[in-house]
Amino acid sequence: xxxxxxxxxxxxxxxxxxxxxxxxxxxxxxxxxxxxxxxxxxxxxxxxxxxxxxxxxxxxxxxxxxxxxxxxxxxxxxxxxxxxxxxxxxxxxxxxxxxxxxxxxxxxxxxxxxxxxxxxxxxxxxxxxxxxxxxxxxxxxxxxxxxxxxxxxxxxxxxxxxxxxxxxxxxxxxxxxxxxxxxxxxxxxxxxxxxxxxxxxxxxxxxxxxxxxxxxxxxxxxxxxxxxxxxxxxxxxxxxxxxxxxxxxxxxxxxxxxxxxxxxxxxxxxxxxxxxxxxxxxxxxxxxxxxxxxxxxxxxxxxxxxxxxxxxxxx
Amino acid sequence: xxxxxxxxxxxxxxxxxxxxxxxxxxxxxxxxxxxxxxxxxxxxxxxxxxxxxxxxxxxxxxxxxxxxxxxxxxxxxxxxxxxxxxxxxxxxxxxxxxxxxxxxxxxxxxxxxxxxxxxxxxxxxxxxxxxxxxxxxxxxxxxxxxxxxxxxxxxxxxxxxxxxxxxxxxxxxxxxxxxxxxxxxxxxxxxxxxxxxxxxxxxxxxxxxxxxxxxxxxxxxxxxxxxxxxxxxxxxxxxxxxxxxxxxxxxxxxxxxxxxxxxxxxxxxxxxxxxxxxxxxxxxxxxxxxxxxxxxxxxxxxxxxxxxxxxxxxx
Numbered sequence: 001x002x003x004x005x006x007x008x009x010x011x012x013x014x015x016x017x018x019x020x021x022x023x024x025x026x027x028x029x030x031x032x033x034x035x036x037x038x039x040x041x042x043x044x045x046x047x048x049x050x051x052x053x054x055x056x057x058x059x060x061x062x063x064x065x066x067x068x069x070x071x072x073x074x075x076x077x078x079x080x081x082x083x084x085x086x087x088x089x090x091x092x093x094x095x096x097x098x099x100x101x102x103x104x105x106x107x108x109x110x111x112x113x114x115x116x117x118x119x120x121x122x123x124x125x126x127x128x129x130x131x132x133x134x135x136x137x138x139x140x141x142x143x144x145x146x147x148x149x150x151x152x153x154x155x156x157x158x159x160x161x162x163x164x165x166x167x168x169x170x171x172x173x174x175x176x177x178x179x180x181x182x183x184x185x186x187x188x189x190x191x192x193x194x195x196x197x198x199x200x201x202x203x204x205x206x207x208x209x210x211x212x213x214x215x216x217x218x219x220x221x222x223x224x225x226x227x228x229x230x231x232x233x234x235x236x237x238x239x240x241x242x243x244x245x246x247x248x249x250x251x252x253x254x255x256x257x258x259x260x261x262x263x264x265x266x267x268x269x270x271x272x273x274x275x276x277x278x279x280x281x282x283x284x285x286x287x288x289x290x291x292x293x294x295x296x297x298x299x300x301x302x303x304x305x306x307x308x309x310x311x312x313x314x315x
Numbered sequence: 316x317x318x319x320x321x322x323x324x325x326x327x328x329x330x331x332x333x334x335x336x337x338x339x340x341x342x343x344x345x346x347x348x349x350x351x352x353x354x355x356x357x358x359x360x361x362x363x364x365x366x367x368x369x370x371x372x373x374x375x376x377x378x379x380x381x382x383x384x385x386x387x388x389x390x391x392x393x394x395x396x397x398x399x400x401x402x403x404x405x406x407x408x409x410x411x412x413x414x415x416x417x418x419x420x421x422x423x424x425x426x427x428x429x430x431x432x433x434x435x436x437x438x439x440x441x442x443x444x445x446x447x448x449x450x451x452x453x454x455x456x457x458x459x460x461x462x463x464x465x466x467x468x469x470x471x472x473x474x475x476x477x478x479x480x481x482x483x484x485x486x487x488x489x490x491x492x493x494x495x496x497x498x499x500x501x502x503x504x505x506x507x508x509x510x511x512x513x514x515x516x517x518x519x520x521x522x523x524x525x526x527x528x529x530x531x532x533x534x535x536x537x538x539x540x541x542x543x544x545x546x547x548x549x550x551x552x553x554x555x556x557x558x559x560x561x562x563x564x565x566x567x568x569x570x571x572x573x574x575x576x577x578x579x580x581x582x583x584x585x586x587x588x589x590x591x592x593x594x595x596x597x598x599x600x601x602x603x604x605x606x607x608x609x610x611x612x613x614x615x616x617x618x619x620x621x622x623x624x625x626x627x628x629x630x
């Protein structure tokens with residue numbers, strides 16, 4: 001296995017566990033005023049910092065960035081930095097329109113973000129050149145380092161490794177958040193090595209798709225951009241530290257222990273609805289904290305989530 | 316063939332040619348202030364009314380609704396109604412978040428819209444129940460009639476006929492905009508008949524996907540929700556009036572004449588980029604009028620578009 005700590009850049013900002021907190025909403029007035037629950041958000045960020053995560057990524061997909069106004073996003077970014085106690089905060093700035101992305105970048109800069117996370121959101125499908133120019137424009141407009149956010153399940157834009165390589169040459173590109181790795185460890189190592197060869201040593205590679213994280217870290221990924229780590233940081237840190245210290249079997253064992261959670265992700269249409277239900281079960285977020293029209297889990301699913309949280313002692 | 320004029324409801328508001336104008340943007344300051352070109356928008360709407368379209372749908376996908384702020388959308392809706400000279404204007408109100416949709420509905424009401432068009436935009440994939448509840452909420456909050464907008468190429472949400480039927484039972488549902496029909500006329504009739512049986516006679520069916528329009532209208536669709544009709548209303552009206560008058564062969568012949576345009580749609584990643592290039596070629600919109608990151612066609616594609624427009628005398 002690669003010793004990540006000996007690779008140039010691997011000890012930097014965009015390594016280890018980056019935890020993605022929810023942005024809980026609270027609806028007091030039947031939809032006319034669904035607003036960010038600022039106290040719940042602050043509590044989630046403080047929980048992550050107390051647990052010892054390496055960074056916090058506010059306004060990731062888990063943080064519902066795509067659903068929030070510019071003013072809400074600027075406020076969430078400020079709150080996250082204020083409550084992070086010096087731990088680096090990355091801020092998601094994606095939007096459908098480039099001029100809006102630039103406005104969100106300004107909000108992140110003002111808040112004191114340590115980096116920005118940019119996904120190519122789509123309504124009209126985008127070409128590779130559209131996406132390259134988006135990243136070029138953003139890197140021209142900010143000094144903040146940029147995480148390239150590849151999340152085809154939400155953006156419906158599929159990056160090729162060639163496009164990773166083109167974008168990685170732009171100034172300020174610091175990391176790539178990949179959507180997952182093959183389940184087979186050898187294939188996962190080949191995949192990470194191929195991306196590394198394409199993007200260069202100056203760009204870290206972060207795995208997402210929580211069920212793939214131990215495999216991805218063991219295969220040489222520098223970081224884990226983690227949904228589950230934003231609500232349940234302790235088991236995510238157990239996996240991350242084991243992989244970083246070369247204890248691949250320990251990382252895999254902790255991931256295997258969480259298999260009932262990964263199964264719920266698969267059964268319930270992805271990680272977001274499940275993690276929101278976990279946070280609600282643990283009293284970390286108000287009931288039905290996701291932005292409508294996302295209704296979240298039904299009662300039977302919530303019961304299943306609560307049982308897994310309690311049985312695995314995840315709270 | 317069904318005589319559309321003898322079906323209950325078929326002579327109503329949600330029939331015939333509904334033309335979808337672009338919302339042209341103009342970028343005077345390198346992205347920091349890309350703004351709606353209000354004069355160009357007004358000119359496009361007046362062009363449609365002068366041609367005799369049955370309705371104008373502002374802020375459809377062609378009108379880039381998904382890219383615009385609430386304030387921009389309210390302004391576009393007002394301008395469209397002001398320049399429509401009494402022709403009914405429908406207004407797209409889709410957004411990722413239900414509370415934002417309701418704000419856009421208010422903007423449409425204030426503008427004097429005759430109806431609203433609602434697509435279930437997605438970032439996180441939505442369930443059928445999420446989408447049903449979105450439509451339920453919106454119909455509870457407005458007296459305006461609602462067009463259900465099924466456009467999986469942009470929203471990535473796929474409606475089933477069963478979901479059409481559930482939503483059609485909500486108060487105020489007036490029409491369904493379907494993404495296309497099978498190319499075979501008999502299969503197209505079967506498809507339209509199956510949807511009609513599911514949604515009931517009180518809901519009109521409008522075809523979109525311009526290349527399918529003649530087949531769809533000949534197969535019994537009540538309306539054509541038309542991209543090309545928003546910039547080139549004359550040939551769209553030729554097709555629509557022929558189909559409405561039972562001259563199916565004439566409708567098909569005019570659609571066949573436009574085949575080079577449909578081929579450009581297929582080659583250039585959809586209708587929007589091509590229609591924007593047509594409008595720019597004809598001086599109806601400023602150069603590069605689409606919201607970035609959508610760059611629009613390259614120079615070679617623009618030349619091909621101009622040749623088709625000139626050869627077919629579409630200007």
